[in-house]
Amino acid sequence: MSSLAIQNAYLAYGNHRVLGPVSLDVRAGEHLILLGKSGCGKSTLLNHLYTENRKDCALIPQDLGLVDNLSVYHNVYMGRLQRYSALRNFMNFVFPADARVAEVTPLLEQLGLDEKCFSTVAELSGGQQQRVAVARALYQAAPVLLADEPVSALDGPEADRVMALLGQYFATAVISLHDVDRALRYGQRIIAIQNGELVLDEPAHRLTVSSLDEFY
């Protein structure tokens, strides 16, 4: 069963054609990792997947898309804005409901952010901000995750913890990474992009770190 699909698409960043023609089929239940040099079109591909399938996807964009002046709690809550009425959302904006805070807190605990629940995002370090964006995606609980370099600002063990959490919460995921070793550990299927084309599409267990080095 396929979850997301693209047929012969040409993708552009601004007026500049980056990818194409691309055909991609993401099957439900698989974790797909995108590899490639920076600027090769990973973000363009992820954004295209997102705009085509908004309803089913949670997105972690590369620039995180957090609202700096709002608290960590509010930023995480934003993952579920569409579930509640505009009035409920407004009341929660002014005065967070205890029940919602109780839902968000365990996520923040798993990401080591529970102390920061009511701090504004602007006060946090880059790594902490990235984990807030992860928490928002986890809270959204969509069937599919689209994540663009979700652990780029985290150190080794922390990055592994976050990758494990993402794998555990999302049955299906498309994640772009720049760390080949981590890609092989967490991905079931690896796709490499080079010169505007998908040049490699293999199950992870058939690949080794050295065989992927040429894509970096």
Add this chain to the structure above:
Amino acid sequence: MSFTEAMLSSLYRWSGGVKTSIGFVLVAICCLFIADLEVSSIDPWAEMWRLAEGLFHPSLMQSSLVLEALLSTLAFAFAGVALAVVGGFLLALMFHNAFVRGFCALVRSIHELFWALIFLQFFGLHPLTGLLAIAIPYSGIFARMYAEILAQVPKLPAQALPPEAGYLNTLIYTRLPLAWPHLVSYTSYRLECGIRSSAILGFVGLPTLGYYLESSFSQGYYSEVAALLMLFYLLIATKKIWLRRWTLPVLFLGSPFFLGDGMPIVWGNAWRFISEDIIPAPLRNSEAGGQWESLSELSQWASDIMLDQALPGIWNTLVLSQIALVVTGLCALLMFPLISRHCYSLPGRIPGHVLLVIARSTPEYLLAYILLQLLGPSMLPAVIALAIHNGALIGYLSGRHSNELALRSDLPNRRLDRYFYELLPRIYPSFLSFMLYRWEVIMRETAILGILGVHTLGFFVDSAIQEIRFDVALLLILTAALLNIAVDMFSRRIQRYI
């Protein structure tokens, strides 16, 4: 931990902006209990209905008169602003001097109408009165902004010049060209303000738009009022069309010819005004002998004025302006989404733009004048007038700022969610700084609205002038100026704290 617990514990840190806003709102709520906000006219709805009817049936009685009014409004604005540009620029070059800075702060903290009231006693109804009433405060305003713009210019080009280039060459070859676009856009914005100021000067008798508006309004010719207002909006809305580089010399050189002749200056009156009228009464009347006696009389005189007029005036000015400030903020926050590309499509934003242009081009003095006729004398019409004009202005600035934001691709679908969770928090810091800049302006306007009958400082100034006690009027005008300077300094402190 729940939100309540977090708020009470030391973990929760209110942001400076939120704290400041809550402070302002609380002060305004306290002021609401003190302020006189009742509607005292007998049947405001009937009058409003007649006004609305007039607005939908604009008609011009004498088109030649109207043309004259529009031309002289433009002429006073252009000539006054042109003088102010020259004066302001020269002052800006000397802005590092503390005396110059103080002088500029003083002249710009006195409202154009107060300047007009002073010069009316001096020159009478002569074009110079209107010209200087605009040129002097605007010089102070230009001096400060020009100095700020010139200070923000990159330093490197000036440093790269040969060492003996000299001050003038450095200015002409590096600082001025670098600052030019900013200077031009600020001056063009101020020219629009100058047109509004010039229109308002008609209310004290100069031959500009305000004069005709007041006479049509007081006679109940609402369709004439409507026609005049629409012409005024048209004039401001089409500014981009008639204000071009090649029309500028024509407009500036032509403007002195449309100022009208007015009355001849009676130099005897002018001389008496400075040599007698504005000298405090006890000093004027005393004989040369009893110096100590007159000194104690002087302090008695000053303290009487302070207690009976200045303090109540200051109090009412503060109460009214704090309420107006918060209502202005609410108006701006309600209006800015109307012109934000994150809320409405391009055609959907047109009504918002029209509404904001009309609201921000109507001077608050004019709005207050109309609303006072409808609602009767209380603080309510003044609050509404200040909030509509300033709210539309800040709404416009905030909306423009929101259009510069690049938001993420997974935006909430509903407009309200987007407003509260994305736009509002992102624009709030700049909204707050617009408000803090505007605070001083609102305070200055509040004082001036007293001339219309609300008991702010302008009311006491106007009554002193009508009683031909210019010494008292001048003391009260200076009091108002000091109040504005104090507010300006306070708002800058808050800005640094945020």
